[in-house]
Amino acid sequence: MTTITLDDLRRIMRESAGADESVDLDGDIAAVPFEDLGYDSLALLEMSAVVRQEFDVVVPDGALEHSKTPQDAVDLINQLVAAR
């Protein structure tokens, strides 16, 4: 069983939706809402698609709404992996 780490998520965020120069994805982002990192609903949709390919779990629609944080996302994905 493969779990996801915050660093995995950083990479997926960068690859799937890009990162603006004003945001340091390598910094302390665990508790920063996606919205404040510049990731909108489309970005979260794209991240969910990559997570599905890599971790074989389906993130339910709306589960990663933009007020959530990267740590929330890591916890959710790992719960889904554990429940598989």
Added chain:
Amino acid sequence: MAAVVTGIGVTAPNGVGIDEYWAATLAGRSGLGPITRFDPGRYRIQVGGEVTDRGDLRVPGRLAVQTDRWSHLGVIAAGLALADATVTPAFLPEYEMAVVTASSSGGTEFGQKEIEKLWSKGPQHVSAYQSIAWFYAATTGQLSIKHGMRGPSGVICSEQAGGLDSLAQARRLIRQGTRLVLGGGTDASLSPYGLVAQMSTGRLSERGEYRPFDPEASGYLPGEGGAIVVVEDLAEALSRGAVPYGVIAGHGATFDVAGREPGLRRAAELALADAGVPASTVDVVFADAVGLPAPDRVEADAIRALFGPHGVPVTAPKTMTGRMYGGGSSLDVVAALLAIRDGAVPPTVGTTTVVPDYELDLVLGQARRLPVRTALILARGWGGFNSALVLTATAANETGTE
């Protein structure tokens, strides 16, 4: 009330930014060469005009991933135009600024990559951004978001005529009270799918040449890029200390119908009438210059009918970039504005001699120094679009000849 251009941003195959582009264009330096964005070996068209990316001008990370190259070139051009106009959009009311770009082919390169993922890996691998990146309004939308411009925005799709039509719409908006409009446009369709789509018209030169009005004319070559300009009201621009490049003085558009006389001449007449100037005041014509005998003759006939034989200097600097569709006519507007600024008409390259009975005074070989106060730009879009735009100098930019 007069709509004026106060800022220019260029992303062209022969130069990015006003200085690089204009120096190359006056010197007759072409940006055409072998296509390198993909291997064109299996296609009959292998020469085009590609924009060389400048390391100091980068698209912000998210837009780089989420949009097509044509939008990248538009975002860079818009940034250059706003800086040139010394405008900071964040300081202006967002509903008083609008974006109207021309787009011909949308995001073909982005779309091709995602379609490849669809057939090779399956639907889960198609980027969510395909939903917005291909769309011909994407550049307008992304510029609107990036610069906080929420006024009456739109996109014009009339192929090569689009750049002129977008500036006509920008003028309309200024007259209706919008304070600032980003106009012009870009196009970029140098992917296999984009190239094949362009080849479907049968107008591209399989000889790898672009020599309009020449007895050897064999079609045109494709290019990518274009220009974005800042349009404002003249009085407003002067009151904030801006120096306008010129006035968008007149516009005319017509549509060709099979079996009837081509409407290019009438579009030019409408533009001159709209500007309220006689043909005799026009100092230079920037030709549409398709580069095939039939449309070249239509254009030569229109110019001769308006100005008389050899009656006005005519040029086609797009022979250094290839036709860039919505971006191409936008770039012609920039070339005309810089001709007004500097009193210099750039040359047409590639063409060596002009078909004698066209009776055109085509500026060949090298730039021609002459005062330019009024310029006429002609453009035709595939499918029947004709557009003409008249630009005039303002008192603030009386042409100086060196």
